[in-house]
Amino acid sequence: MRKKLIGQSCRLFFSEDPVKIVRARGQYLYDENGTRYLDCISNVQHVGHCHPAVTKAAAAQMELLNTNSRFLHDNIVHYADRLSASLPDKLCVFYFVNSGSEANDLALRLARQYSQHEDVIVLEHAYHGHLTSLIDISPYKFRKLGGQKEWVHVAPLPDTYRGRYQEDHVDPAQGYADTVKDLIEEVHKKGRKISAFFAESLPSVGGQIILPSGYCQKVAECCQSLTPAKLYVHAAGGVFVADEVQTGFGRVGSHFWGFQLQGEDFCPDIVTMGKPMGNGHPLACVATTQEIAGAFTANGVEYFNTFGGNPVSCAIGLAVLDVLEEENLQGNAYKVGGYLKDLLRGLKAKHAIIGDVRGAGLFVGMELVTDRKERTPATEAAAELVRRLKNEQICISTDGPGENVVKFKPPMCFSAADAELVAEKIDHILTETSCPRQLNGMQTPGLGDNCCS
Amino acid sequence: MRKKLIGQSCRLFFSEDPVKIVRARGQYLYDENGTRYLDCISNVQHVGHCHPAVTKAAAAQMELLNTNSRFLHDNIVHYADRLSASLPDKLCVFYFVNSGSEANDLALRLARQYSQHEDVIVLEHAYHGHLTSLIDISPYKFRKLGGQKEWVHVAPLPDTYRGRYQEDHVDPAQGYADTVKDLIEEVHKKGRKISAFFAESLPSVGGQIILPSGYCQKVAECCQSLTPAKLYVHAAGGVFVADEVQTGFGRVGSHFWGFQLQGEDFCPDIVTMGKPMGNGHPLACVATTQEIAGAFTANGVEYFNTFGGNPVSCAIGLAVLDVLEEENLQGNAYKVGGYLKDLLRGLKAKHAIIGDVRGAGLFVGMELVTDRKERTPATEAAAELVRRLKNEQICISTDGPGENVVKFKPPMCFSAADAELVAEKIDHILTETSCPRQLNGMQTPGLGDNCCS
Numbered sequence: 001m002r003k004k005l006i007g008q009s010c011r012l013f014f015s016e017d018p019v020k021i022v023r024a025r026g027q028y029l030y031d032e033n034g035t036r037y038l039d040c041i042s043n044v045q046h047v048g049h050c051h052p053a054v055t056k057a058a059a060a061q062m063e064l065l066n067t068n069s070r071f072l073h074d075n076i077v078h079y080a081d082r083l084s085a086s087l088p089d090k091l092c093v094f095y096f097v098n099s100g101s102e103a104n105d106l107a108l109r110l111a112r113q114y115s116q117h118e119d120v121i122v123l124e125h126a127y128h129g130h131l132t133s134l135i136d137i138s139p140y141k142f143r144k145l146g147g148q149k150e151w152v153h154v155a156p157l158p159d160t161y162r163g164r165y166q167e168d169h170v171d172p173a174q175g176y177a178d179t180v181k182d183l184i185e186e187v188h189k190k191g192r193k194i195s196a197f198f199a200e201s202l203p204s205v206g207g208q209i210i211l212p213s214g215y216c217q218k219v220a221e222c223c224q225s226l227t228p229a230k231l232y233v234h235a236a237g238g239v240f241v242a243d244e245v246q247t248g249f250g251r252v253g254s255h256f257w258g259f260q261l262q263g264e265d266f267c268p269d270i271v272t273m274g275k276p277m278g279n280g281h282p283l284a285c286v287a288t289t290q291e292i293a294g295a296f297t298a299n300g301v302e303y304f305n306t307f308g309g310n311p312v313s314c315a316i317g318l319a320v321l322d323v324l325e326e327e328n329l330q331g332n333a334y335k336v337g338g339y340l341k342d343l344l345r346g347l348k349a350k351h352a353i354i355g356d357v358r359g360a361g362l363f364v365g366m367e368l369v370t371d372r373k374e375r376t377p378a379t380e381a382a383a384e385l386v387r388r389l390k391n392e393q394i395c396i397s398t399d400g401p402g403e404n405v406v407k408f409k410p411p412m413c414f415s416a417a418d419a420e421l422v423a424e425k426i427d428h429i430l431t432e433t434s435c436p437r438q439l440n441g442m443q444t445p446g447l448g449d450n451c452c453s
Numbered sequence: 454m455r456k457k458l459i460g461q462s463c464r465l466f467f468s469e470d471p472v473k474i475v476r477a478r479g480q481y482l483y484d485e486n487g488t489r490y491l492d493c494i495s496n497v498q499h500v501g502h503c504h505p506a507v508t509k510a511a512a513a514q515m516e517l518l519n520t521n522s523r524f525l526h527d528n529i530v531h532y533a534d535r536l537s538a539s540l541p542d543k544l545c546v547f548y549f550v551n552s553g554s555e556a557n558d559l560a561l562r563l564a565r566q567y568s569q570h571e572d573v574i575v576l577e578h579a580y581h582g583h584l585t586s587l588i589d590i591s592p593y594k595f596r597k598l599g600g601q602k603e604w605v606h607v608a609p610l611p612d613t614y615r616g617r618y619q620e621d622h623v624d625p626a627q628g629y630a631d632t633v634k635d636l637i638e639e640v641h642k643k644g645r646k647i648s649a650f651f652a653e654s655l656p657s658v659g660g661q662i663i664l665p666s667g668y669c670q671k672v673a674e675c676c677q678s679l680t681p682a683k684l685y686v687h688a689a690g691g692v693f694v695a696d697e698v699q700t701g702f703g704r705v706g707s708h709f710w711g712f713q714l715q716g717e718d719f720c721p722d723i724v725t726m727g728k729p730m731g732n733g734h735p736l737a738c739v740a741t742t743q744e745i746a747g748a749f750t751a752n753g754v755e756y757f758n759t760f761g762g763n764p765v766s767c768a769i770g771l772a773v774l775d776v777l778e779e780e781n782l783q784g785n786a787y788k789v790g791g792y793l794k795d796l797l798r799g800l801k802a803k804h805a806i807i808g809d810v811r812g813a814g815l816f817v818g819m820e821l822v823t824d825r826k827e828r829t830p831a832t833e834a835a836a837e838l839v840r841r842l843k844n845e846q847i848c849i850s851t852d853g854p855g856e857n858v859v860k861f862k863p864p865m866c867f868s869a870a871d872a873e874l875v876a877e878k879i880d881h882i883l884t885e886t887s888c889p890r891q892l893n894g895m896q897t898p899g900l901g902d903n904c905c906s
Binding site: 108 | 454455457458459460461462463464465466471472473474475476477482495497498502503505507508511512515516517518519520521522523524525526529530533534537545546547548551552553554555558559561562583584585586588594597598727728732733734735736741746747749750752753754755756757758759760762763765766
């Protein structure tokens with residue numbers, strides 16, 4: 001039925017042997033035979049699958065009222081107020097929508113209306129959503145589809161493991177910021193103008209990348225001492241859009257928002273949020289400044305989103321915030337995420353195939369390479385590891401341009417025992433599949449990727 | 454708080470004196486003081502506000518599982534199967550999304566991928582959604598914003614009351630279809646090619662318009678005897694997209710889909726659906742043919758919609774279909790909608806300000822004019838009528854380019870007594886506000902619009 005009725009572009013996990021999940025709780029999925037899987041990837045089910053407090057809030061509000069935001073209602077303003085408290089003061093105006101894609105599309109409209117410019121700078125490999133406008137600004141998609149629009153400009157991904165400036169560079173934040181500066185100069189030479197710089201606070205599809213600290217400030221703000229003010233995004237009239245669709249709501253552990261990893265001196269002009277907001281309910285949001293919202297209002301045209309900000313969506317959003325606080329899940333992400341990273345770094349000391357382990361809180365990437373010097377992506381090995389982990393009842397997947405970054409973004413209730421289990425299974429699989437010949441006392445790459453080469 | 458926290462582009466109903474609704478049931482809204490309003494406009498709450506069967510299905514599924522469509526699940530295929538049964542055989546592939554806007558954007562992507570053409574024909578005054586791509590194809594929006602893109606072509610709205618071919622025309626369906634043919638010829642002369650003709654099956658923002666029967670066939674199919682085949686949309690390589698976001702799911706009474714009013718010999722290539730699907734839950738869908746879906750799959754790029762088609766959304770969609778059937782709400786729309794139209798036509802015989810009453814099922818428009826010959830929109834009178842009806846605890850609003858079409862699209866449980874109440878209140882208000890001087894024994898226009906002119 002699935003093959004017949006659902007567009008084949010909608011792909012299944014483990015497409016050769018897909019899983020039929022019938023119930024879930026916390027960080028665990030159960031298939032039709034009752035087999036339990038540890039879920040390392042469902043960042044949408046943020047406070048845990050089927051959290052009873054969220055279900056209760058949803059059902060109670062559904063029984064009472066669900067209408068649109070053209071009527072006054074307490075939930076929408078209380079929810080906006082709660083979100084506002086988590087953000088820097090200047091991000092104080094909210095638009096509620098139904099998906100991260102709708103949020104990013106609205107961010108694009110806001111940026112263009114405010115700046116009166118058209119062009120957008122994005123990072124290489126970025127993915128900002130499935131809509132026409134967002135495929136245009138997602139190199140991850142447009143490189144496979146229609147090609148690059150003349151108003152889109154792609155800056156290098158500030159990846160300090162694999163990018164042009166690596167961990168041995170004296171100042172990768174400055175180096176990568178300068179690539180944006182150079183790009184803006186090129187754009188200006190063409191007589192074009194920048195409306196926005198879009199970036200995920202931690203690029204996900206790009207390979208679970210941690211942006212070098214200070215990069216966003218340097219991109220967003222005039223860095224007077226080094227270059228003329230007018231060359232950076234703000235001074236060029238554009239706005240900084242932080243895409244927090246995958247990274248917000250405490251996932252990074254040390255902070256509530258991913259962009260806060262850049263330091264207290266950085267504040268984007270627009271923040272988009274989505275996946276974790278409603279714990280699975282279609283709920284997303286754009287936060288911006290009074291100035292940008294004011295420019296959007298000044299065009300005189302209504303923005304109406306049928307389901308956006310309805311009382312049920314907002315009740316669910318509020319319940320998610322309550323659970324996050326009551327169960328200190330941000331603290332758990334900090335603690336368990338750090339422990340998971342330590343465990344994986346322990347494995348890196350043992351298995352040469354693990355080239356890098358990076359992350360913040362429960363946003364972690366483990367990059368597999370066939371050799372550490374060249375950092376050649378171990379694509380097939382990563383796929384094989386995912387398949388074998390599935391056989392061990394662990395749901396996990398890969399990301400990155402080489403599809404060689406094993407990614408962890410589990411529900412925020414992921415425990416230390418879960419981290420130990422997954423690390424132990426990875427250790428076991430890598431040991432079992434590594435080559436018998438050892439290099440420098442370490443297990444060498446196996447799992448089908450140029451074994452012993 | 455609302456003014457401070459929520460973008461001002463998100464407007465309120467009755468903005469000068471907005472209503473705070475705190476609960477609702479069936480076709481009734483209740484404000485914070487317990488005052489009951491009859492709801493004539495919430496087409497989203499299709500089977501009635503807070504229907505217990507829908508709430509129950511949602512809560513049960515939320516307790517069990519809510520994950521994404523990359524896992525196999527029964528709900529998504531059962532729901533697609535149920536929708537399939539309501540559609541012509543060729544519309545047999547489904548994509549689930551979160552809003553009518555997401556559906557229309559995906560329809561645009563499908564049409565372009567399939568046809569390999571870029572251009573789109575839309576109807577004057579059309580509104581297809583709030584996304585960047587949809588504002589581009591919505592004259593209702595782009596005429597107020599950035600202007601018309603070179604790939605967008607606007608055909609006259611087939612409005613037989615106010616348009617270029619009216620009820621006295623020998624064959625308005627043919628007349629309006631010929632305007633599309635002429636437009637396609639112009640487009641081809643520019644060396645451009647059509648990917649899609651987009652139209653709501655009953656244009657809503659355009660003024661609750663009933664398309665002349667046969668228009669869609671003539672637009673969509675080659676009309677060999679009259680013009681060369683290549684001039685119509687299909688033969689030009691484009692596809693026919695029926696936007697059923699406001700009109701589907703039995704609202705038109707005689708049929709389940711609005712496009713079916715055109716006759717059994719018409720079938721669109723793509724149908725988009727949204728507002729009523731989830732009774733308020735963010736749920737929408739694109740249905741298309743195997744050929745079009747196949748072309749989309751053939752580009753080799755995944756389409757992933759995070760929340761689209763999740764088990765909870767589909768459980769809610771299935772519950773809405775069950776209620777529609779069990780309570781025979783399509784039959785109710787047919788009966789009560791017909792009765793409402795009769796009552797309003799009765800008022801038309803009495804009040805000269807009512808220029809036209811039209812509709813299908815519970816999709817009804819009453820057009821107010823300052824004089825019947827010129828058909829001048831009675832804009833201010835319509836606004837005043839809406840305000841006065843609000844004081845009588847009736848929620849209603851206007852549409853149409855002249856904002857003079859009072860629109861009815863209530864929850865489908867709207868009763869004969871509700872129809873009588875609203876007709877009686879309208880009669881009373883129009884009588885009370887009409888000019889003392891009568892013309893031909895009829896009350897003349899009042900309510901502030903060129904009274905007695």
